[in-house]
Amino acid sequence: MENILKEFERDQKELIHILHRVQEEFGYVSPPAISAIAKHLKISENEIYSVLTFYKAFSLEPRGKHIVTVCMGTACHVRGAPRLVDDASREMGVDVGQTTPDKHFTLETVNCLGCCAIGPVVVVDGKYHSYVKRMDSIIKEYSEGR
Numbered sequence: 660m661e662n663i664l665k666e667f668e669r670d671q672k673e674l675i676h677i678l679h680r681v682q683e684e685f686g687y688v689s690p691p692a693i694s695a696i697a698k699h700l701k702i703s704e705n706e707i708y709s710v711l712t713f714y715k716a717f718s719l720e721p722r723g724k725h726i727v728t729v730c731m732g733t734a735c736h737v738r739g740a741p742r743l744v745d746d747a748s749r750e751m752g753v754d755v756g757q758t759t760p761d762k763h764f765t766l767e768t769v770n771c772l773g774c775c776a777i778g779p780v781v782v783v784d785g786k787y788h789s790y791v792k793r794m795d796s797i798i799k800e801y802s803e804g805r
């Protein structure tokens with residue numbers, strides 16, 4: 660953590676950059692990391708928590724190796740997204756927002772990714788899968804090493 664903080668000036672304007680860097684390095688922003696950042700920038704931990712909870716890009720808990728995001732926006736919803744969420748949830752054994760015990764998958768949903776014409780859309784680790792009909796093949800594709 661100290662090595663990361665050394666990359667940034669002790670300026671509150673650096674907060675978002677530091678949080679992104681920590682998220683990138685550890686996959687989430689832990690309570691000890693929050694304390695260290697607060698000390699480094701001389702701001703309160705509460706200020707950091709409010710930023711962390713405002714932006715969906717940050718996680719306060721460890722996430723899986725693969726982030727599976729099912730779009731639940733209106734267009735994807737009417738094309739079967741709820742069933743995809745149910746199937747993914749059953750395949751992984753977790754609810755939306757949770758990570759599998761082996762930390763392999765995290766299941767999330769989002770409200771519209773801005774590409775409704777190719778829905779239903781599922782994004783895994785930033786890769787878009789369009790016109791998705793089944794989740795089992797997608798999950799199998801990312802299950803290697805599990």
Ligand code: FES
Nearest residue numbers: 730732735772775
């Ligand atoms: S509703 Fe899914 S991309 Fe817009």
